[in-house]
Amino acid sequence: MVKRVSIKNHSAEANLFARRAFITFIGVLVMLLILINNVYDLEVNSYEKYQTRSNENRIKVLPVAPNRGLIYDRNGVLLAKNKPFYSLSIIPEQVKDINETLAKLSAIIEISDEQKADFIKNSKRTRRFKPIELISRLNDEEVAKISVNQHLFPGVLIDARLKRYYPFGDLTTHSLGYVGRINRKDLIKLDQEGKADDYKATKDIGKLGLEKFYEDTLHGTIGHQEVEVNNQGRILRTLSYTPPIPGTDISLTLDIELQMIAKRALAGKRGAVVAIDPRDGGVLAFYSNPSYDGNLFVHGISSKDYKALQNRNRPLINRVTKGTYPPASTIKPLLGLAGLDNHTVTTSSKLWDPGFFKLKDGKRKYRDHLKWGHGWVTLEEAVMRSCNTYFYDLSYRLGIDKISETMAKFGFGETTGIDIYEESSAILPSRGWKRARYNQPWYHGDTVNIGIGQGFWTVTPLQLAQSTSILVNKGQIFEPHFLAATHEPIFSEIESSDNIGTEATEDTAFLSIEKNIVPFEVNEKPPIKLNNDRNWDIILETMHKTVSKPSGTGYGAFRGTTYDAAGKSGTGEVVGRAQDTDYDATKISESNRDNAMFIAFAPFNAPEIVIAVAIENVAVGGGGSNAGPVARQIMDQYFATKKLNSRNNDTSTD
Structure with missing residues (x-):
């Protein structure tokens, strides 16, 4: 049998190889072009994008x-x-061994286990x-x-x-x-x-x-x-x-020396002191007692230290702007001003004070602080001697609507605008306020209590100082502020x-x-206008005599000063008492004892400083004997420093 031998077609195989090589070359070329295109896109077209990402990983902005x-x-x-x-x-x-290093x-x-x-x-x-x-x-x-x-x-x-x-x-x-x-x-x-x-x-x-x-x-x-x-x-x-x-x-505008005097004067007492320059509203002194050290909070206060601050004396409360007190008799000059300007009273009109006041159809006797009364009193004598009966009658005749309207002009019932956020508006009562708060009508007895700064009415010491500043400025209003300059x-x-x-x-x-x-640009508000500008001087003079005349309630605190001052004392009831009950501080708890209040300004003819003082729960005496001396100490320091600075300036000039 003859074995057949196939003869290869070299020409066909060569052609096949050439086609395959060409296809492979084209594939490689295409892939190379794609690679070059990608490299071009990364290095040229997207350079900034990826350079930025690279820098973000390599460069940090701290x-x-x-x-x-x-x-x-x-x-x-x-x-x-x-x-x-x-x-x-x-x-x-x-560190090789952390535990050994800690030991x-x-x-x-000392390192605690907690640390x-x-x-x-x-x-x-x-x-x-x-x-x-x-x-x-x-x-x-x-x-x-x-x-x-x-x-x-x-x-x-x-x-x-x-x-x-x-x-x-x-x-x-x-x-x-x-x-x-x-x-x-x-x-x-x-x-x-x-x-x-x-x-x-x-x-x-x-x-x-x-x-x-x-x-x-x-x-x-x-x-x-x-x-x-x-x-x-x-x-x-x-x-x-x-x-x-x-x-x-x-x-x-704050004076640290006045702060020191305020702290010393309030030592052992709960209360507040604020002093304002009435010429521009700058706060000269601002102290609430007891206080606390703000440095405790800078590094994070411990629970032990914070708990220690939560005691019955409430040192965390800023009493100057958050403490609310009945204004008591410190409000009588402004009520007198309202009476004059509304023609309810005159400087010559008199009232008989038998020691109490009664509403026409009422049985309750609203007592004066003198059981036997003051006899015949004028407006001037009523402010000087703080005759409650006179202001019971005046407030009743004025009515709550006129009182609320007038007192709102002096800043009561709203914040003063001072440059700190912690401030209370306190309470300026009115018919609408009582209806909204208690859903009750307003009674004449409510008005009578308002007449001596009691009842629903509350104020902050800063509001008292601000209203006094408006009074001595004869209606001109400057917002109280701390900032003097940047x-x-x-x-x-x-x-x-x-x-x-x-x-x-x-x-x-x-x-x-x-x-x-x-x-600092002083923020001045529209002034208060009276029907008769002479009424400003009449009321200011009553406050002057309150501290300059022996019969005045502030005379004892300001006797013998080298400067001419004016002011008004007040004693605020913390809790109400029955009409025939005498006040005896020794028989009631400390927290229910009266508050002592005082407002003052000086010099009388050109005021430079206005002060309001509130002292809580005094044991003996009222505003004149407790809060008055505190205001006196602040003013003594203020005018002593002013006198010293004047001497130094004269010496440097020479």
Whole structure:
């Protein structure tokens, strides 16, 4: 059998190979073109996009917190400053044995089990090359001990930061307020106001008082630094630094020396003192007793310390603006003014005071503080001697509508507009108010009680001072305020590349030229107009005689002053008493004893200072003998300082 041998068609195979090679070449070429296109798209078209992403991974912009603005009193005394404090931190990657290090540190300084536990917990969720805080606040002795033994503790470091500090402690808390750690509520509010970015590096924010009211002024403008980091987030170097702009410093109308006198005068008492310059509304003194140290809240108050503040004396309450008291007889000059201007009484009209007042159809006797009465009294004598019967009758004849309308003009029943948020409007009663509050009609007996500043009527000491200021200004109204001026720094930038990559400071990046002092613009309201301007002088003269005549209720407190003062005392009932019951402080609980009130101003012919004093639950005496001497001490200090400054100015001129 013959075996057949197939002969290959070399030409056909060559053609097949050529076709396959060509197809393969075309495929490779297409893929190469696609690759080149992708490279071109990445390197050219999308260069900026991916370069930005690369830089975002490599370059971080870190916020830098500004220094908070300082607060000064009217004489340049520093009331709120930024004080360095020290904390203890550990960098885990630089420590061989954490537990051993903690044990050795405990032998040198006190470290609580809670602090150790918090540190261990934080170390598990923080990168090892970053410092972790162990103790947030070190005292000077602890700083010294650690510094001496620093060589024994690699990876242990002391951090210095600036924190708010109030040198006068409880003396200024109710006016300045305090700053505290930013919480979730603060963050939500900042986000709603569009200010969250400004607080990325800030840990504290104003919580109360002026610190809160002028937060935007005091905070400053955030800075930033660009740093290069590796893939783990470790900072390799600083590329650029834009320093923060510190907050604006502010000066107040407050006088710290008057604050000291107020604190001394109220020692052992619950009450409040406020003094205002009636010429522009500037607050000279503002003290609520008892007070507390705002520094406790700056670093976070402990539960033990906070519980200690929650006692029956209520030191957390700002009594100047939040404490509400019956105005008592301090309101009689304004009621007299209302009586004159509405032609209800005249300077010559007299009233017989048998020691009580009765409504025509009533059986109740509204007692005077003198059982036997004052006899025949005029308006002047009624204010001087604080005759209740006269004002029972006057208020009844005026009626609650005229009283409410007049007193509203003097700021009662509404906030004064002072530059802190913590303020009560208190209560100015009226027919509508009682109907809304109790769903009851207004009775004549209610009006009679209002006539001596009792019943439903309550005021704050600041409202009393403000109404007195309006009175001495004869209707001109200035809103009370703390701010005297702002001290805004003007900077000139230094263009230099030498600072790049270094730990720049404000001095190396900016040159401060000067402080631009911007005075506070006084907010003046439309004045109060009377039917007869002479009535202002008549009422002011009755207050003058109240402290200058021996029969006046303020005479004892202001006898022998070197300045000419005027004022009015008041004794406010805390709880009502039966009409035939005598007041005996020894037989009732302390919390139910009367309050002592006093308003005063001086000099009489050109007032420079107005004072309101409220003292709670006095044991003996009334406003003239308890609150009057407190007002006297404040005024003595004010005019003594003024006299001393005048002498110094004369000496410097010579």
